[in-house]
Amino acid sequence: MNALPKSVAPPLRLLLGPGPSPVDPRVLDALSRPTLGHLDPAFLAIMDEIRDMLRAVLGTENELTFPMSGTGSAGMETCLVNTLEPGDRVLVGVNGVFGARMAEVARRAGARVSTAEVEWGRPVTADVLREAARGESFKALCVVHAETSTGALTDVAALRPVADELGALLVVDCVTSLGGLPVELDAWGVDAAYSGTQKCLSCPPGLSPVSLSARAQAGLAARKHPVQSWYLDLSLVGSYWGGERAYHHTAPINMLYGLHEALRIALEEGLATRYARHASVARSLAARLEAMGLELLVAPEHRLAPLTSVRVPAGVDEARVRRFLLERHAIEIGGGLGPLKGAIWRIGLMGSGATEANAERVSTALSEALAEQGRSVGSPD
């Protein structure tokens, strides 16, 4: 190769997109502590603490609760390949990219997939699922709690009765909700859930917390076919995280230090306080954006606190706006995905990024970016 590149010197960005979110310096510091062996007794103790803290933020007593060694999409695949066997019927509520991804992952696991399609930006409801189910039985009902591609919140607790009618396990994507919105797996009757670390936990990406109910775990033990993924096989991974400590793969030690610290920060603040902070800051952001004459994609009652989707006004070059924010203000926000590409911006106020000051900074910067394109907008203040 040519000359060796210089050591990485990442510019400081204010991460206000759909994730990763701003990482607390305490978490960055934890990442750089001395690496331990994955079977060192000192590390096994850290693993147990991570599991306890994860149970607290997930609202569960589930024994099988730990972070998978991959990002949120690995957690999605984990939940699906472990609960489904070839030929199983699955019903997926699709109201954005991540619902569609669940359907695709389930198909690749050999399941027969039905989808309940919902307009993007709207929540998945019991009615639409019942209609799509046509009175038939399913092995699993899959929904996204907080759809990161649109900013819409689905009421998961309201879907447990539907899952019961279908005879289905309830599988839930909590990637963008965990740590920023109440997640109550046990109270809601969720059977399998996964999340990511780089949203409202404000930890760098790289791990995916998963949790399985006792019922889902029993199903795992009674499988007829091996889980198609060896890397994501929860029976094997669970033997490492659980009592036996059997070697499966080498855990990402330093990333786990980071998650440990991120969970400590969330629990120190207190979950109720943390959720209230996300909600309050999101209301402030919405008010500022609407005062500028901008329109939000999601109706107020279904908006995600951690992520706000804003419609791009007609005639505005949306990519140029994002470039302006990044280059002039060092602020990252997200664009739309799939059918919403070019149509929305996604602004995340997540984890340590969910502050009133950031709501103000991003709306002021957005106002300037629009003015730079000759769009006169109302004041965000």
Next chain:
Amino acid sequence: MNALPKSVAPPLRLLLGPGPSPVDPRVLDALSRPTLGHLDPAFLAIMDEIRDMLRAVLGTENELTFPMSGTGSAGMETCLVNTLEPGDRVLVGVNGVFGARMAEVARRAGARVSTAEVEWGRPVTADVLREAARGESFKALCVVHAETSTGALTDVAALRPVADELGALLVVDCVTSLGGLPVELDAWGVDAAYSGTQKCLSCPPGLSPVSLSARAQAGLAARKHPVQSWYLDLSLVGSYWGGERAYHHTAPINMLYGLHEALRIALEEGLATRYARHASVARSLAARLEAMGLELLVAPEHRLAPLTSVRVPAGVDEARVRRFLLERHAIEIGGGLGPLKGAIWRIGLMGSGATEANAERVSTALSEALAEQGRSVGSPD
């Protein structure tokens, strides 16, 4: 939950087991730099640098060369699920845990697997593969370059003619060799290879470099069935690492900073110098251990420089020896796996851990540990 745990305070260990290896402070420091978004232009530039440096250590010009967002076992699964389709025939050389794991992962991918079984501690040879193949055709021939469970080195270049006879892609595990032993994918004619970061690259675990030849990449484009794993689908992951930069999953940003720095360190030293250092230190360790009257598992001509396997003398409590090293000397070494459990110790002098001082420290400590069990041994000096 009960009281919040304290922030992690990992004890300092000298990691001389089968991995993770000692991490250079420069790598730990890189981990804690500010997190960027996974589509930030500044991050995309870092990704390109990582790819270039990976190609250099892998000895390849392969376009499809990048780290997967999981540990080495995820890389193994990546190479197998992307090259194999259901019903494909695979021949796996099995001379340890990781060959056996390749066979299991290939089975779970729906392949029809034949194995060429070799005594653990011995290399996989062209002869044993030819015998197991019985003149039939195979889609892939899989071997482990450096078998971490035994410390045996297989001559990969010598197996390309066999792969040609079988009409097979050559798939190679380079987990414990990369950065510590010459790896020359192009010169050897390897079609798919994977590695880990926590061995001779001295980076924490969490990423798995993979590389596919043009031929394997063409096979990927011509598949009849989708890759069973969405997370590990190289067509999709390649669109993110390649020209299109299409969002697939959120890359583990900070871990990638660490890998970037680890690769810089390896290339700064120079690969030839680095391999010579590993070889020289391994010879010194072997001489010390044999001077103590200990017997090594692998014959001298097949020994891995990065990892030395030592037979546990009859009557010695091997777990107590490892505990003694950890508690009295803060040195981690590994035990045996599978049929070698209880029968060997595995001592890794990998990456920044491959020093003459460490060879001396671990052999002296081992000598003390044996004396503590009343075993008089020769002096390691």
